[in-house]
Amino acid sequence: MLKAAADYLVFTLAGLAPGSRGGEALNFFIYDTLKIFLLLTTIIFVVAIIRSSFPPEKTRRMLSHKREYVGNVLAALLGIVTPFCSCSAVPLFIGFVESGVPLGVTFSFLISSPMVNEVALIMLWGLFGWKIALIYIGSGLLVAIIAGIIIGRLKMEKYVQDYVWEMQVGSSELKTMAWREKLDYAREYTLGLLQKIWPYVVVGVGLGAFIHGYVPADFLARWAGRDNFFAVPVAVALGVPLYSNAAGVIPIVHALMEKGMAIGTVLAFMMAVTALSLPEAIILSNVLKRPLLATYFGIVATAIVIVGYLFNAIL
Amino acid sequence: MKIEVLGTGCAKCKNLYENTKTALEESGKSAEVVKIEDIPSIMKYGVMSTPALVIDGQVKFSGKVASVAEIKGML
Numbered sequence: 121m122l123k124a125a126a127d128y129l130v131f132t133l134a135g136l137a138p139g140s141r142g143g144e145a146l147n148f149f150i151y152d153t154l155k156i157f158l159l160l161t162t163i164i165f166v167v168a169i170i171r172s173s174f175p176p177e178k179t180r181r182m183l184s185h186k187r188e189y190v191g192n193v194l195a196a197l198l199g200i201v202t203p204f205c206s207c208s209a210v211p212l213f214i215g216f217v218e219s220g221v222p223l224g225v226t227f228s229f230l231i232s233s234p235m236v237n238e239v240a241l242i243m244l245w246g247l248f249g250w251k252i253a254l255i256y257i258g259s260g261l262l263v264a265i266i267a268g269i270i271i272g273r274l275k276m277e278k279y280v281q282d283y284v285w286e287m288q289v290g291s292s293e294l295k296t297m298a299w300r301e302k303l304d305y306a307r308e309y310t311l312g313l314l315q316k317i318w319p320y321v322v323v324g325v326g327l328g329a330f331i332h333g334y335v336p337a338d339f340l341a342r343w344a345g346r347d348n349f350f351a352v353p354v355a356v357a358l359g360v361p362l363y364s365n366a367a368g369v370i371p372i373v374h375a376l377m378e379k380g381m382a383i384g385t386v387l388a389f390m391m392a393v394t395a396l397s398l399p400e401a402i403i404l405s406n407v408l409k410r411p412l413l414a415t416y417f418g419i420v421a422t423a424i425v426i427v428g429y430l431f432n433a434i435l
Numbered sequence: 436m437k438i439e440v441l442g443t444g445c446a447k448c449k450n451l452y453e454n455t456k457t458a459l460e461e462s463g464k465s466a467e468v469v470k471i472e473d474i475p476s477i478m479k480y481g482v483m484s485t486p487a488l489v490i491d492g493q494v495k496f497s498g499k500v501a502s503v504a505e506i507k508g509m510l
Binding site for chain 1: 442443444445447448474475477478479480481482483484485497498499500502505
């Protein structure tokens with residue numbers, strides 16, 4: 121139906137010839153934009169309703185004094201549903217460790233929460249299909265679980281800023297939201313998020329459409345194809361400064377894949393965009409000393425690179 | 436009445452502060468509105484997601500920017 125609408129707009133109303141470069145690029149742009157906004161609006165709304173039942177306070181209670189493995193798996197899963205914004209990473213971190221959530225388990229949560237987020241998933245699903253979206257969820261959770269276990273094993277508690285352990289954390293009993301409030305919350309959340317990301321989506325899809333229409337096929341095969349050993353680490357390094365722009369980056373990457381970028385490289389790049397960010401590192405330096413911050417980044421980056429190589433090899 | 440807006444200084448926290456002031460003006464009630472930005476004070480309330488609103492020492496909500504109408508209902 122969306123395809124028909126896009127075809128009608130471009131080929132009938134605007135009178136561009138099917139198969140022409142400009143026509144195809146415009147058609148691609150309109151179709152993708154319609155599809156993505158439809159998916160974004162409905163899914164963000166549903167996710168927001170689910171999230172309103174999982175405030176961080178509840179997640180913390182569920183994770184408190186959980187052991188290795190069970191705790192890490194649970195933390196990574198709860199990371200998907202617990203709302204998280206890098207601006208509250210510090211109170212969240214302190215709240216977790218102070219209430220007895222082990223350090224490694226806390227990290228599993230901190231890694232999975234931004235990485236397996238609904239915007240990235242919707243964009244992946246809408247553009248790459250549900251299989252790639254599921255692979256992304258699966259490998260994202262795995263990275264979060266394994267990196268958390270390793271950090272837990274390294275016994276790096278002494279590299280948490282000292283004041284964190286001495287902090288007095290009060291407890292506040294938040295009442296659970298009624299259905300009416302949940303719907304209000306979900307509406308506000310959806311509108312707020314759409315307002316924030318729509319320009320990125322439009323620009324991203326626009327650039328993607330341009331690449332789709334004008335860049336020759338196989339253009340990237342030589343540099344970003346599966347045979348280039350350096351493609352994955354370079355993609356991960358490039359992903360770090362692009363933080364929180366998953367909405368704008370995914371359409372571009374989708375177009376690049378058509379031009380020969382290998383799937384493992386695409387996944388690694390996406391994970392780096394969402395999970396590794398400079399601003400978040402700066403925020404976290406308030407609670408983590410250098411060695412722990414560096415270990416955290418190093419382990420996550422390595423895990424992502426491995427995921428990239430793995431999927432380049434098997435898909 | 437004392438109203439505290441808890442937040443580490445992000446855009447959402449500023450929005451909540453503005454909404455709170457508007458709600459107060461519209462309702463005609465008087466109260467002291469303060470922004471709490473330091474982590475120890477935020478943690479004292481046990482709040483883990485910012486922004487949050489505290490009225491007379493009681494946490495009303497956290498992790499969202501409430502609308503003016505919603506805040507008016509809490510005053």
